[in-house]
Amino acid sequence: xxxxxxxxxxxxxxxxxxxxxxxxxxxxxxxxxxxxxxxxxxxxxxxxxxxxxxxxxxxxxxxxxxxxxxxxxxxxxxxxxxxxxxxxxxxxxxxxxxxxxxxxxxxxxxxxxxxxxx
Amino acid sequence: xxxxxxxxxxxxxxxxxxxxxxxxxxxxxxxxxxxxxxxxxxxxxxxxxxxxxxxxxxxxxxxxxxxxxxxxxxxxxxxxxxxxxxxxxxxxxxxxxxxxxxxxxxxxxxxxxx
Numbered sequence: 001x002x003x004x005x006x007x008x009x010x011x012x013x014x015x016x017x018x019x020x021x022x023x024x025x026x027x028x029x030x031x032x033x034x035x036x037x038x039x040x041x042x043x044x045x046x047x048x049x050x051x052x053x054x055x056x057x058x059x060x061x062x063x064x065x066x067x068x069x070x071x072x073x074x075x076x077x078x079x080x081x082x083x084x085x086x087x088x089x090x091x092x093x094x095x096x097x098x099x100x101x102x103x104x105x106x107x108x109x110x111x112x113x114x115x116x117x118x
Numbered sequence: 119x120x121x122x123x124x125x126x127x128x129x130x131x132x133x134x135x136x137x138x139x140x141x142x143x144x145x146x147x148x149x150x151x152x153x154x155x156x157x158x159x160x161x162x163x164x165x166x167x168x169x170x171x172x173x174x175x176x177x178x179x180x181x182x183x184x185x186x187x188x189x190x191x192x193x194x195x196x197x198x199x200x201x202x203x204x205x206x207x208x209x210x211x212x213x214x215x216x217x218x219x220x221x222x223x224x225x226x227x228x229x230x231x232x
Contacts, residue, residue, distance in 0.1 A: 031217075032217050032218045034220065036221075036223075041225070041226075042225050042226070043122070043208055043210075043223030043224050043225045043226055044161075044208070044210075044221070044223045045223070046220045046221070046222075049218070049220055051218045088159060090161065094217035094218065095217060096217060104149065104166065104212060104214075104215045104216060104217050104219055104221075105163055105166070105174055105176075105217075106163065106221060108160070108161040108162075110158070110159070110160055111159045111160075111161075
């Protein structure tokens with residue numbers, strides 16, 4: 001079964017500093033990979049996704065993530081944090097080999113809460 | 119225009135009661151889901167439907183019964199509510215069942231069972 005590990009349940013950064021959120025997956029076949037953001041009292045919004053094109057994926061709000069097969073990682077970064085980036089971030093994977101009747105089943109990591117200090 | 123809307127936003131009820139949560143999407147998507155988020159923010163899929171057909175039933179107690187009257191709606195009925203059912207329930211939709219299809223989430227229904 002797929003599993004996703006997000007290192008660090010909480011990350012605190014200063015405004016203007018680099019944001020780095022770590023995500024590692026376990027799968028012998030590289031899955032589809034996603035980052036979602038959840039603002040307080042809201043649902044999850046897609047930040048970016050990796051399918052099989054470029055290993056560096058650019059998303060919304062200045063975020064990007066790099067797929068590294070050798071490290072089974074998909075870390076999320078943003079060069080300069082903004083106060084509005086304070087939220088919960090979830091890495092998720094979807095098994096590439098589950099097609100057809102098996103459906104689309106996202107497995108989420110435990111989430112990382114980002115706090116941005118002024 | 120809200121893409122995925124679910125009602126109610128908050129639901130407080132007593133143990134043993136039966137309650138329903140409704141979900142509608144206006145994105146024209148074929149596939150809809152229910153996810154449960156526990157108090158530690160952990161998200162787990164419960165059900166998925168594609169064009170009104172049940173696709174995923176993730177070992178959820180049979181007190182939970184989803185119903186999809188059409189592909190734009192997926193409701194969740196819960197019988198005999200228990201304390202452990204307290205959580206935030208998210209409805210979501212995707213264009214189709216392909217595993218690369220991103221999910222669009224509603225804003226959640228916070229269920230509190232007392």
